Amino acid sequence: MASNNPRKNAEGYNDPTPYEAEKRIRAQLQGKRARAAGGHFEAMISASCDYYLSRDIAKIEKTPEPMKPLGAKNRQGHFMACYTKQAQPDYGGTMKGGRSIYFEAKHTDDNRIEQRRLTAEQADDLEAHHKLGAITFVLVSFGLRAFYRVPWPVWRDMAETYGRKYIKQEELKTYEVPAVAGYIKLLENLPPETITIGRIGEDELNRIRQVLDDSPGILLPGEGAAP
Known part of the structure; x- marks a missing residue:
């Protein structure tokens, strides 16, 4: 039975205004596009890792998402779980010669990337690896068209260097890395x-x-x- 309240739907919940409904739909579409772009970015990085491994240049792997089981396994061996907070960088491995490498991967469709895209735990972990001598950076994708390997100290000191906690794409030209044939040359010309x-x-x-x-x-x- 329909509700007598015009602001309520048949189930008794508040109906969104046209503006709220449009805003909700737009947010859902943006979320789907962001997830699709993130998945494509990840696929390009995986192709890059395979490329470097096949040439004995480096072995780099994606850090598994940490999960916490919420119950026992069922008869099929399945169980409910949730993702826990990730502290480790997205990718890590070893370069030929023994040097460690760790980096975060961040995609944006904007013309700038914000420092807060890294959690405090991720930043602390990159800093720890950096202090121990590992190659550390943030690999940034702008619209899946341009890619930048931002050294960790540059990302870390963003506010001091640029006077703000974000970097514009045009300010990252020095750190651009090429992408060809579906993979990113993320180890090209390491400093x-x-x-x-x-x-x-x-x-x-x-x-x-x-x-x-x-x-x-x-x-x-x-x-x-x-x-």
Whole structure:
């Protein structure tokens, strides 16, 4: 039986106004588009990881979503679960030569990307890996058309560098990486990294020099600088 209240529907719930209904539908469509774009972005990264693994350049894997079981398994072996808060970066692995690599992947259809897209836990984890010497960055997709490898220190110090907690796409040109044939060259032209060394013996220093010869792109303090 229909409700006598014009603001109520047949079930007795409030009917949304035309504006509210349109806003709700628009939000649902935007959510579907965002999920589809995120899935495509993830597929491109997976293709990139497969590409680098097939060429013995790096082994990078997506971090599994942590789940918490909400009950026991049924007879078919199924169980209810929910996703818990993720602290680890989206992707992690090892470069040829032993260097660790960790990064977050974020997609936007806007012309800017906000720092708050990373949770505090994700930021803390990237910072911890960065301090230990890992290659760390945020891989940003703008409309699935342009991709940028933003070094973690640049993302972390966004407010100090840009005076605000977001970066515009045109400000990221330095960090753009190409995308071809369905994959992103996210390891293209990685910048030199620095390792800090205390007092070590001559044998150990020679061993490190040999590692540097085999893995160019690592700079020792005091070496490679002008005299």
